[in-house]
Amino acid sequence: MDILVGGELYLYGAVGESFWEEGFTSMEVVRALAEVGRNTDVTVHLNSGGGNAFEGQGIYNALRAHAGIVTVIVEGIAGSAASIITMGGSKVVMRRGSTMMIHDPSTIVRGTAAALERTVKALNTVADGMADIYAAKTGKPAKTIRDDMRAEIWLTADEAVAESYADSVDETEAEEPTAFDYRIYQHTPEPITALSDARGWSQSATAKAAPTAPPGNERKPKMTAQTTAEPKPAETTNPAPVDIAAVTAAKNAAAAEIAEICIAAGVPAMASVLIKEGVSTAEARTRADGAKQIRAAVEDARKSHPAIEASLADEFIQQGVSLDQVRSQLFQKMVASQQATAVNTWHQPASKDVPRVDLVADMKRRLGITA
Structure with missing residues (x-):
């Protein structure tokens, strides 16, 4: 459409x-x-x-x-x-x-x-x-x-x-x-x-009329684990009636569980995307947990570098990048932010009594980067 x-x-x-x-x-x-x-x-x-x-x-x-x-x-x-x-x-x-x-x-x-x-x-x-x-x-x-x-x-x-x-x-x-x-x-x-x-x-009336739609306008059902690419001749000539109520109930139950998973992970907006993609509840849980970890990584980075935008987590999630990629990009942003700070304070002499901190190593530690 x-x-x-x-x-x-x-x-x-x-x-x-x-x-x-x-x-x-x-x-x-x-x-x-x-x-x-x-x-x-x-x-x-x-x-x-x-x-x-x-x-x-x-x-x-x-x-x-x-x-x-x-x-x-x-x-x-x-x-x-x-x-x-x-x-x-x-x-x-x-x-x-x-x-x-x-x-x-x-x-x-x-x-x-x-x-x-x-x-x-x-x-x-x-x-x-x-x-x-x-x-x-x-x-x-x-x-x-x-x-x-x-x-x-x-x-x-x-x-x-x-x-x-x-x-x-x-x-x-x-x-x-x-x-x-x-x-x-x-x-x-x-x-x-x-x-x-x-x-x-009428939903029922429209459902019955669907097969008689003009060629090219038919709504093709999504492939499922039970759908075969080459149906048997008997199935083609005498298709079994579709239990619309059962199919709808199954889809709604799965959608409700996916929504519950996303809400528990703190990413409710992901529910509509995952339901649209038709993912399993197991895959939904994996992706919701990944999104949760991405939010946590961005929030942790912002504690020491407030200049990092809070909306960055949503952008990462929408782009579908991995947690390692998120950590890498956050690391680059934190280094850039630290370099900007260093340029502004270069003229201030360091005190001998203040221990030097390896800022790069510290940022890697905070982001969980081992390399």
Whole structure:
């Protein structure tokens, strides 16, 4: 999906990849922002009924990290995960007749009591993180926001501004909400429910219709460990029915565990990237631990050299460099910083009573460099 048009981002459809309809992902947004230019002001046109909570948070973080002014315009609807995306804008504009919906995240899970307990914990953690994002925008206490989320509130443009979820209303008439089965939500306004009925926006109905899509538009399933490159003829002519609920439950359970891993490692923003890549929980744990070590190395370096930017850890993690490479780059920065200090103080005579310190050796020791 090409989301960058004329230097502006158009986020229409589901948040994240969807089995039922076309969507947009956090990686697509990151690439689009990079193409626009880090310091360039950008407008984001949003019309989405929701989708993957982790993808929504990933896009929110990408918008927040953009150095230019980000104006988010809600063209039709910003529901669920899409409402989180709006919070990443420097300015949030609601078109007249548009809607915003805020609620608690949900999932489908099937398994043991222990698996269910892990899922409940992960959902509450994700919900608390979402509440913090809304609270930062509105100025309301996170506890009050959680009450709004549990109630599932649907806001008109004027109400969104009054509640500080948005900044202004554009009198341009809103577009029709994008295709989404809005009946899955608890308190969907009747006009939007009627629109779903009239347009036939049903997850199950769309899933059944998918094989009849025009050639070239089919959504190809991802390869899994059970997928063979050359299916047997019987499987081609008489494919076994796909248990969509089971597949969704498995993906959601894995996503919840990956989110829990990243949160425990102190790198929650990594969750959406790892889930998008489809990594195993074991690989997610390895990469999250690596990111944690990178943060620790940068923080330790900054104790003696405050000139090193705190944001450097995020840059290292996004670049995917190894811990050894991080230590090497930090070492170079620390040496450069020390040399600059030495130039400024060269005229001060050293005292015979003060023991000389091998600064280079000391920096290597702090960074764990043995060579």
